Amino acid sequence: MSRVALLSQPIPRNYSALIRQALAVAVLTMVLAVLSAAQDLAAFEKRVTVKKLPNGLTAIVCVRPKTAPVFSFYTNVDAGSVQDPMGKTGLAHMFEHMAFKGTDTIGTKDYAAEKVALQKVEDVYAQYIHERDKPVDRDEAKTKQLEQQWQDAIKEAQQYVVPNQFSEIIESNGGENVNASTSEDHTEYHYSFAVNRLELWAYLESSRFIHPVFREFYKERDVVKEERRMRTDSSPIGRLIEQFIETSFSAHPYHRPTIGYMSDLNTFSATDAQEFFNRYYIPSNMVVAVAGDFDPNQAMGIIEKYFSQIPSHPKPDERTTTEPPQNSERTVVLHERSQPIYLEGYHRPDYRDKDDAVYDALADLLSEGRTSRLYRSLVRDKKIASEAEGGTGFPGVKYPHIFYFFAAPMPGHTPEEVATAIHAEIDRLKKEHITDDELKMVKTRAKANLLRSLDDNEGLATNLALYQTLYGDWRELFRTVDRINAVSKADIRRVAGQVFVPTNRTVGIIESANAGGAQ
């Protein structure tokens, strides 16, 4: 999933890492049947407790006895930028930022007075943008005057704020890896604490969803605009991905950037964010998972005590337009002052499709490790690309999405050449069965990858919450075992033949804008 986050992450040097960070592909972890005794589903049944609270929130507690006195949590809210209203792109992400601004008790010197002041900011802001955005008869003087009043109201409200107090409490209590991020599909919040702060965590985490206060909203909106400039506007890869997604999807909201368009970021209000929160941050849309070395009964008791207070509402209608069949190849070309990049994508069904595991197997076969087909063909043998890979889950998984291919042409080679080589690999998938060894590698790696994710509080909390959200049952994390194990060579050929066809393709290219010159 393409993600935007509260705090910036270091920018990777390596291109596929950069692409992967931008695409942040949610490959659902794959599993094989033969798990060793201590790590199979039966073992986890004993360590995992799930409870649906009366308000609809799902809590998952996973104990890792005799490890270290720490725990991690992962709150997954089943709403992302797909739920952004028209003309208000970036709102889901904006709320995620606001979830660190405190509550009616944290971050304020006097909430009663602050509430009045914040309402005034909203009232004046509404008048200001009403005047500012009038298509005809706009009164410039009035616009300026209202803008000034809005700024004055912000100053007025600011006097009640204790800035960043919410984050400060987490930090000074030793919070580790504190962050949050928003994707097209979900919004997630996470950090780790020592186990003696489990109750403090439950208080903090529940309170930001019981009574969030949208203070310092417009300054934070400026911060998000800087985030957009950093990730998208000022990065060739960022620009390519935004254009590529917009071209791939014409009807489904996946076509809009999670970070939001600049004009929307200049317009939406704290009131809009409050409405978004009221609509989508309902307990039945939330899964909270904790993993660590604690008494599971006590942990569940604490979670119930605090999270049960989140008021429940009916689930909103989340229907979206289904992306229609593409029926024509689409291409977007960016002329950049950077080296060339080639990206192509094919529409595929959502994660509930019966062939979901086949796509995972394809991604692994094409991209994973030094034996992967794209590495061997484009990088090792043809020597026309420095990196090449294919993957799924882009930009999300909840709705029909994209299986992509990516390559960075070597100096002296063109995007057209790598495209031809990628298509040759696709043809091979369609015309010949993959080998027994290849299929075995895919399945063995899947087993190892799942196992490796199980000794880490953060990874466990994340996977349990994510699978619970997607399938309504965390056990699916282990049951995908059977699905990947059932993938046959014929499945690979069949799916490649159905999906990787030119009319279902969108191509995104960075061409080097050359000096030209007058030789």
Next chain:
Amino acid sequence: MSKFFLRAPWCPLWLVLLFVAVTNAQEWKKIPIPTLPAFHPQEPKRVELPNGMVIFLQEDHELPFIDMTARIRGGSRVEPATKTGLVSLYGEVWRTGGTKSQTGDQLDDYLEIRAAKVETGANADSTTIGLSSLKEDFNDVFKVFTDLLRDPEFRADKLELAKREAADSISRRNDEASQVAAREAAKLAYGKDNPYVREPEYATVDAVTRQDLVDWHNKYVYPNNIILGVAGDFDPAQMEAKLRAAFASWAKGPAVKPPDIQFTPAKPGYYLIKREDVNQSWIRMVTLGTTRRNPDYYAIEVFNEAFGGGFSARLIQNIRTAQGLAYAVGGGISTRFDHPGITQLAMATKSESTVKAINSLFEQIDLLKTSKPVTDEEIKRAKDTILNNFVFNFDTPGKVLQERMAYEYYGYPPDFLEQYRAGIEKVTTADVARVANKYLHKDQLAVLVTGNAADFDKPLSSLGSVQNVDITIPPPPGSATQQGSEKPTSNDPAAQGKKESNPEGKALVSKVVQALGGAEKLNSVKSVKSKFTVDQKTGQMPGQIQAESSIVYPDHMKLDMTMAQGSFSIVVTPAAAFVESGGQVIQELPPSRRDESMAQIHRDLIYIAQHASDPAFTFAASGSEKSGDTDTAIVDVSGPGVDLRWFVDPQSGKVVRETYQAMGRSGPENTETAFSDWRPVNGLNLPFHRANKQNGQDASTTQFTSFELNPQVDPKIFEKPASAPQQ
């Protein structure tokens, strides 16, 4: 909150509200925080073999895996500057080049079917080899590990591939502004030639041979230079026996001496990298930091937390939260184990607030030292943050192992983490104020701005004198590299080194001079005016260009062009390089394009032929190759600003074609020009048709209609119009 108070009729409302605020502000403090149960992380067992190899064994039975890493002294900081990139290539080819008995490709198959990894790598101060395996496959995978450690083969084809990948990464290093900013800031802090920050170039990568990799391995890979750590699901006694059996008989080698590395920070002041493709500036203020052996280390850590660490730190509070000037902002006094870190304040802000942001960062330093020194409250919060987070330094057996290996490697005490905790606890507000004053000085910072200067709120020069940083990627040496499509491997940039003249080369260039009209006539040419038509086949602007060029040798050129989009001129002289249209400068040429335009003058047949006897120029014959149907002799031409390969018809002395590396807008491109349609021009004999290929593809053709030798050229045509540049 008591209902009694709310109902009390005598209590004025404002008092109730005040009380609510005060008591609620304490709400989270009322939550009990029990004492953390005593936790003693399992320490790895340390074993030192008689040959000096140090082994750490960290048992961990949670999952059925075994992971192993060996860290070996010697890294890229001690490679020769002329071969920068050697150790990085070594770290790659060590694995891909395979062992004596198996190729790297065979290893790939062998390992992947076991979902196992054996990988090698290189860092500034060490190289590494690691394995990761399911427990049941450990013996198989460990065999590959020891084979690679003891008997690597460094096969030449994989070095070739690694060199191409290195060239690719050189060509891409200026693509992302954020990466450019980070890299160039580090160069300002350490000095551009410092081994921690200098970069591989086409030439230094090309200079690396297979023997260099073999020599490196033989020089450094000895048991007494190795620290090996193993973690996972094993019986420690059995594992120890296995490792002793594998390594105890390995003879000691010469010890590696710590290198003497110079750090020469750039002069404080303002540095600018102009980018037109961004709307946000990266600001990085840097100077040299210190090491963790410094007694001030603990106070520095607390200062960093209070000043530039998390959300409660001053930089985020004041730059991000209060002003909305940045998404990414941070900084601090940086420390490393064995060399000074880079002290840095960094942020990214929209172009229009660049100077404002610089002043804001400076203000944060000023406030520390004047009206707002760090407070007791800030120090308490910073120390709480570090100490309450302390457990995350050792909450997994893997982390504990990593820490111990690092202390061993850098000669720190095994209980350094405990010392750290004690050191942090003792830090006082006065200590922090002292280190802030000692290590952070506005006037010692080199301030690098990477951004779109035309959109800055104020010119950077309003703050002080500004030095432009040139990040042009030096083109490969001996650019005559492309030898036709039948030999793709010779495509590698920098395939040619600098060559000496040879008699065959001298003889061929004499023929060329004769064919062009003779030395006397050539040397009388001081300037040339020509008219021509260019047909662009590819690139940004396909179509036809009508052009007229005036060249005054050796370094003045004006090109007037008319195309569908309109008319404009390019002027390149040592004093200026710009594009003008309608009497206005519309763009300053960036250094790379200025250099490329200058190179165009110097690649001219007349110019080179004029230097046929110049000792600064070399002409080396290097065999022959077909050019179309003609057998042509190859002459490598090299001189100041000139590096190309001629293909000369030995019968006629005509240069049939030439190949060279031209700078495209984003990197070097292999270019070929074929000459034909030779016609007499006032005693000279010049080609009127030129066909250009870029990277093997037809790019453009140029048809000349006239040449005028020694025309009157008004020097004013090379001057900049008086009007200021737009934007």
